[in-house]
Amino acid sequence: MTQLSTINFLEAQRVAQQVLARAGAPAGCAADQCEMLLEAELRGRASHGLQRLPRVVERIHNGVIAPAERGEHHWRGEALLHVDGQRGMGPAVACGALDAISERAKRTGVAAAAIHNNNHIGMLALYAERVAAQGQVLIAVTTSEALMHPWGGRRAMIGTNPVAIGVPATPHPFVLDMATSLVSMGQIHDHANRGVPLQPGWALNADGEPTLDAGAARDGAIAPFGGAKGYALGLAFEVLVASLTASALGRDVRGTLDSDQVCNKGDFFVVLEPASNRAAAEVAAYLEALRAEAPRDPRHPVMVPGDRAQAERARRLEQGIDLPAPLWSRLCALAA
């Protein structure tokens, strides 16, 4: 069992920014990258947290992240922004694109960004939350390396292709953020590290046979969530994003899990204006009604997506972030 260090949020933020400064990233781009990693930690999503920072540094050293780039914008039409990310840090490029289409959508009603040649943009929930908090709707989809098997297949052929949807609601926006895989490769690695077996149905080994051995699953494939329907949805996102962003498909996707390959996945955002300023209150009232529903099991109230993440965030802001001690030591060394 790895020892954990509890780190104050501001201290973690200071060290993370220092790590990127040492690696040659300008302050603005570094701030966007750090915010994504730190907010993921705050929400209890370590898979998208600071464990990714050493890889970002390695990718900068290897020339596959260009840390000062924010992407080149080209409007393919009045409302569709094509972004060549120019190998910039994922969140810096994504935030630049999102700012541009959010502003444009105020006039056009809807605007979209299709981003390629960009690095991993982090937890999508944060983009959805930001856009919805400003009064607009966001749909976001990205692709990843092939980690998921098609329903009825044996090999990883599809990304874990997450989707996020943000909708204005008062006082807190509605935020969905989920992968289309049943579990994340991060969870598989976590089980392997802890020597804990997987649950049935989670994964196949390299021969395409079901396995409970997390180590074997790392070389195999994880299942789509929800069987044939989840497969169909993840596949739809794979071809949607490739079609709109001119990014790679299936087993040709590279660069979000390694340290030395140019990233060729795609990111896709749509921002829309709600129909009226009454919508945010109506959505909020409906979500409150859901939370108040009688649960099947009195110990497990009906949840609304995002509620747990907000509770985790409040707790960690006060009590600090638990990081594996070796990770924290490594970050401090990279910052020195």
Add this chain to the structure above:
Amino acid sequence: MTQLSTINFLEAQRVAQQVLARAGAPAGCAADQCEMLLEAELRGRASHGLQRLPRVVERIHNGVIAPAERGEHHWRGEALLHVDGQRGMGPAVACGALDAISERAKRTGVAAAAIHNNNHIGMLALYAERVAAQGQVLIAVTTSEALMHPWGGRRAMIGTNPVAIGVPATPHPFVLDMATSLVSMGQIHDHANRGVPLQPGWALNADGEPTLDAGAARDGAIAPFGGAKGYALGLAFEVLVASLTASALGRDVRGTLDSDQVCNKGDFFVVLEPASNRAAAEVAAYLEALRAEAPRDPRHPVMVPGDRAQAERARRLEQGIDLPAPLWSRLCALAA
């Protein structure tokens, strides 16, 4: 067991159009409505097929469908079309909106339609297929009456909220069309009619307890697909559509299952231009690779969404449509 009549496609089409003409629908709007019902039959989706036609007629007689309306268009911005469906027949209003945003997206890159005050628009796959066959990407989401329970809840609080995604591919476009519920209320009714028990996990009874009794499930709630994730996705579509179209939420939604209430759900379409004209061939090659994957079970090859529907369509165009004999008699009577 209900007897089936096998009807030639052109004969079914003639009778369906005659039914709507008798009910007072102009030929153009009637053609859009009939095409949706007949194409659903051809693809083996009887739940969205001709069984809905008598209800359309009743709704026209009751004044909750205005059969000559195609909706009032108002651009809320350069690329966002607001449509008041004016109680028109669903497919007529939807086709009019889709034509307008498809044309607009050629210039703006992306355009969206937010439709309210419209009737049931039918099987979403057809819209996705049409747009993708013309070289554009479509995302479509609609809401419905509350039929689905929240994950961990007891009552129907959420629509079955289907999503469709169409992406150009050569020679056949990629088409996803799926509800976010595990099964449809049509399947529950079908099991009840045939006296066949449900599968575990499909539905709750009116007291919020699991049931295998299809009759009891009709008054209860059906499960989301894929557990908590499917619930989260269906809920996201519920609030997304309500926010964009100013339509009703949850248990306030009416008018797609009854014959006398004004329909207050919402329909939402986004049309986008692909990044390049190479994308359609690349998507097609990837889908071919999926079909060629080694399956887990040699009897069940890896499928791509839409393949089965296309095979069904070809077979029925040649061999005819199987309809319950009482339904066909009723349609013939309505046409007389």
